[in-house]
Amino acid sequence: MKNFKLLWLLAAACSLTFASCNKDNDGPDTSTTVTFESATLPDAGYINNTSYTEQGVTFNNVYDVQGQYMSAGFAVSKLHDKNTVGSDNQYSVYNDGGAGGSTNFAVCYFAEYLTNTSGVNDAYFAFGAGIEKKMLSVMVCNSTYVTLAVRDGKDGYMDQTQFGADDWLKVTFTGYNASGVKTNVVDYYLADYRNGKSFVCTSWTNVDLSALGIVNKVVVSMSSSDSGDWGMNTPSYVCIDNLKFDLPDVAQ
Structure with a gap:
């Protein structure tokens, strides 16, 4: 009888714990998503x-x-021309529109040859002065300009950018807190031909940014195996959508 009573008490305690966990998981969603849909485009x-x-x-x-x-x-763009080669089509995503069937998205251009120590030519997104948020995720996809260059070797210029064995293209997200201190970095390979692969990101893909932690600013940069004395030969564009962040954790 004592053993049965003890088991019953343990079961009741577990049930209460499970209910408490469910309550926490079902709490209000405080996250915010930037969709770019509020932009009115010409x-x-x-x-x-x-x-x-x-x-x-x-x-x-x-x-x-x-x-x-x-x-x-x-x-900010809504273009999705998947056929026109070169920089005249630099604002098209290689997809049918924005992430999740939406219309708008953003095109980021990383100007490696212009970036300097003062960061004047950095590509970045930021909250207001002193404001920090917890980064969660972002959707990314290659632009048409990039896709046709690395996959087919067509960039509208020398047409020598087609990727071969061991080539890669990477986007890097670097977080900074309100004091300007770097928090962390997150990398994602937009094209990866290493180890026998032939991957080019042509579908909207979720990138987990939670490793950046609590940030005020995120700098977006790019790098490629196909680089020379003047920097990247690969077009340095990436499309993003559905940037998601949350309130910072409150100390208990």
Whole structure:
């Protein structure tokens, strides 16, 4: 009888613990997602000459007024031309639109040849001064410009960018807290031909950014095995969508 009573008490305790855990898991979702859907785009299908802010996150844009082109940062786009080769099609995603069947997305251009120690030409997104959030994830996909260059060797110029054995293209997300201290980095291979692979990211893919921790700013950079004295030969573009973040954990 004593053993039965003890087992009953243990079962009841486990049941209460399970219920408590479920309650915690079913708590309110405090996360926020940037979808770029609030942007009203012109007939051209993209905006490449100004920074963009949504849900308290600003995506920087460095625009050359004299040359009338985006020299670094982010453009918001809805273009998805999967056939036109070269930089004239630099704002198209190699997909049918934004992530999850949406319309808009962002195109990030990493200007390696312009980036300097002051970070003036960095591509980044950031919260307001002193504001920090917990990074969760982002969806990424290659642009058409990149896909046709690395997969088919067609970039509109020398047509010598086709990937072969051991080639790779990588995007790197680097987090910084409100004091400007680096928190961590997250890498994702947008194309990977190492070890017999022939992968090119042409579907919207979720990248876990939680390793960045609590950040005020995230810098986006790119690197490629196909690089020379002047930097990357591979076009340095990546499309992003559905950036997700949360409130920082509250100390107990």
